[in-house]
């Protein structure tokens with residue numbers, strides 16, 4: 001397994017990130033992130049909207065790792081769509097985390113979560129201009145988007161001539177978003193796979209477990225490896241030590257034949273296109 005992906009601007013990003021959505025701020029989040037760092041993760045994914053940046057930042061600072069050894073991603077909440085809000089809430093994230101720069105800053109979604117599908121193109125362009133400014137000032141080492149389709153990304157690039165480095169999307173076995181992934185690959189945008197275990201819902205699937213058994217690995221490890229072999233960067237979340245550890249152990253390869261088998265797994269209730 002490669003240790004990191006390289007973004008289009010040359011920044012290295014550790015190839016598995018630790019997800020922190022739904023880990024409550026305070027002891028739970030602090031201890032989980034501490035544990036993740038102790039067990040070898042060097043990439044933490046959080047968001048202002050998760051409400052746990054303070055604990056994430058404290059764990060990173062207390063880990064005694066050098067700042068440049070840990071790759072930190074956070075996100076601008078989806079409802080903020082003006083230039084000034086982007087700058088304001090970026091500074092709030094920086095303060096919550098207690099860091100002086102962010103490695104990757106993402107627009108959390110193209111529309112507010114309460115209005116999924118709303119056309120916020122104008123607002124996204126404004127926000128993107130603020131992101132480019134933060135990038136040019138060195139306050140963020142890379143910038144990107146999340147939950148964006150091609151039609152959401154294009155206007156940003158047309159207006160600023162700045163291609164996102166990353167698109168973080170819902171990506172896992174049975175939900176592989178072929179159109180947007182193709183566009184991202186053609187444009188050298190790294191795809192990050194969020195919910196690589198389908199928020200845990202893939203783990204009981206019979207077909208997946210059957211393939212996992214062949215490799216003598218858990219369904220979770222198979223799901224994570226699948227994302228890596230699809231050239232996407234998985235962000236598994238767990239609060240349990242044994243799982244946090246296992247989710248990094250990728251010392252096996254899924255054969256082409258089994259990858260095809262997994263490509264064909266259909267789980268209707270988990271399938272969701274971007275924006276719907």
Ligand code: NDP
Pocket residue numbers: 018019020021022045046108146147168169193194195196197198199200201203218220221235236237238239240242243244246247
């Ligand atoms: P995942 O797909 O990572 O699944 C997490 C679930 O699987 C939890 O219930 C966890 O339980 C369980 N689990 C984890 N590892 C194992 C294991 N080895 N064996 C058995 N069960 C396991 O879920 P998320 O939806 O949280 O996605 C991961 C990350 O992606 C988020 O935390 C966040 O950082 C990011 N994300 C981004 C979004 C966006 O809009 N940009 C949206 C959603 C997610 P337990 O914790 O109890 O171990």
